[in-house]
Amino acid sequence: MLCIDNPYIEPYFNQAVEEYLLKNSDENIFMLWRNDNAIIVGKHQNTLAEINVDNVKERDIKVVRRLTGGGAVFHDLGNLNYTFIMGYGEEGAKVDFKKYNQPIIDVLAGLGVKAHFSGRNDILIDEQKFSGNAEHIYHQKQRVLHHGTLLYASNVKDISDALKVNPLKFEGKARKSVVSRVTNISSHLKEDIGVEAFRQEVMMHITKLYPDAEPYTLAETDKREIQKLADEKYSQWHWNFGYSPKYGLKKGVKTSGGHVEVHLNVDKGIITELHIFGDFFVNRDIEPLLEGLRGVEHREDAVLQKLKDLRSSAYFNNISEEELVYAFF
Numbered sequence: 654m655l656c657i658d659n660p661y662i663e664p665y666f667n668q669a670v671e672e673y674l675l676k677n678s679d680e681n682i683f684m685l686w687r688n689d690n691a692i693i694v695g696k697h698q699n700t701l702a703e704i705n706v707d708n709v710k711e712r713d714i715k716v717v718r719r720l721t722g723g724g725a726v727f728h729d730l731g732n733l734n735y736t737f738i739m740g741y742g743e744e745g746a747k748v749d750f751k752k753y754n755q756p757i758i759d760v761l762a763g764l765g766v767k768a769h770f771s772g773r774n775d776i777l778i779d780e781q782k783f784s785g786n787a788e789h790i791y792h793q794k795q796r797v798l799h800h801g802t803l804l805y806a807s808n809v810k811d812i813s814d815a816l817k818v819n820p821l822k823f824e825g826k827a828r829k830s831v832v833s834r835v836t837n838i839s840s841h842l843k844e845d846i847g848v849e850a851f852r853q854e855v856m857m858h859i860t861k862l863y864p865d866a867e868p869y870t871l872a873e874t875d876k877r878e879i880q881k882l883a884d885e886k887y888s889q890w891h892w893n894f895g896y897s898p899k900y901g902l903k904k905g906v907k908t909s910g911g912h913v914e915v916h917l918n919v920d921k922g923i924i925t926e927l928h929i930f931g932d933f934f935v936n937r938d939i940e941p942l943l944e945g946l947r948g949v950e951h952r953e954d955a956v957l958q959k960l961k962d963l964r965s966s967a968y969f970n971n972i973s974e975e976e977l978v979y980a981f982f
Contacts, residue, residue: 895922
């Protein structure tokens with residue numbers, strides 16, 4: 654088994670690392686890594702339905718879609734992530750969370766903390782969640798990618814603020830995350846050893862657990878290919894937002910020209926249906942404006958540019974393009 658102590662904290666790069674290793678290596682792999690502030694959404698989720706758009710924009714939080722299913726999670730440097738990439742050979746492909754969670758439970762037991770596996774994919778301490786897990790089965794090479802979060806000393810308020818969304822805002826069939834009571838591992842230790850020392854404890858346990866374990870550092874050729882994947886996929890709007898399933902959005906905002914409520918449907922990231930209601934006044938029929946917005950990517954900069962191109966402020970009395978675009982997200 655190759656054991657990688659990944660020093661990089663760039664979210665796009667780190668998601669690309671996992672895919673690259675899954676698809677380009679035949680070795681069993683264990684990796685520890687952290688991300689700077691980021692929201693990592695499940696492969697099948699509607700990204701906009703999982704994030705607090707204003708909070709994410711204000712704090713410049715990166716939003717990245719991952720390969721695995723499950724719910725959205727917030728990463729900061731107080732959170733340690735672990736990844737297993739293993740072959741399943743003739744055993745057949747199956748999702749098996751307990752197999753990969755047990756080493757983490759054992760590490761904590763060695764530090765005097767009693768944790769247990771619960772539900773579909775969580776590890777708990779005193780019925781509070783500190784680890785969420787997800788898996789992806791790569792049938793082409795008979796390999797499984799399993800990864801999980803380990804909240805060691807994360808800012809719980811940041812987690813709540815970044816993921817807090819109006820539950821009535823979106824309509825769609827995509828799975829939404831379930832907000833759980835969360836806790837930090839450090840709160841349950843007799844002595845806070847710090848996230849780096851905890852990281853070393855986890856790595857040491859894995860190297861003892863797997864006799865063939867050996868350290869591996871990403872080679873320059875690895876890093877070049879990973880960065881290419883990060884640039885072409887994981888940093889792109891089309892993957893992180895446009896990949897979302899069909900969804901509908903309803904949002905109302907108060908503007909200087911009155912209340913505006915936008916109803917829209919989105920498919921593969923593209924606005925397919927759009928209606929605008931409210932107590933505003935118009936200078937001309939808005940149907941040509943609505944027609945011009947259909948077919949635009951549901952992305953703030955794209956919608957704002959289209960509103961400016963179509964001069965929406967000439968249609969709506971006393972409502973600027975910058976005010977109006979807020980109702981679309």
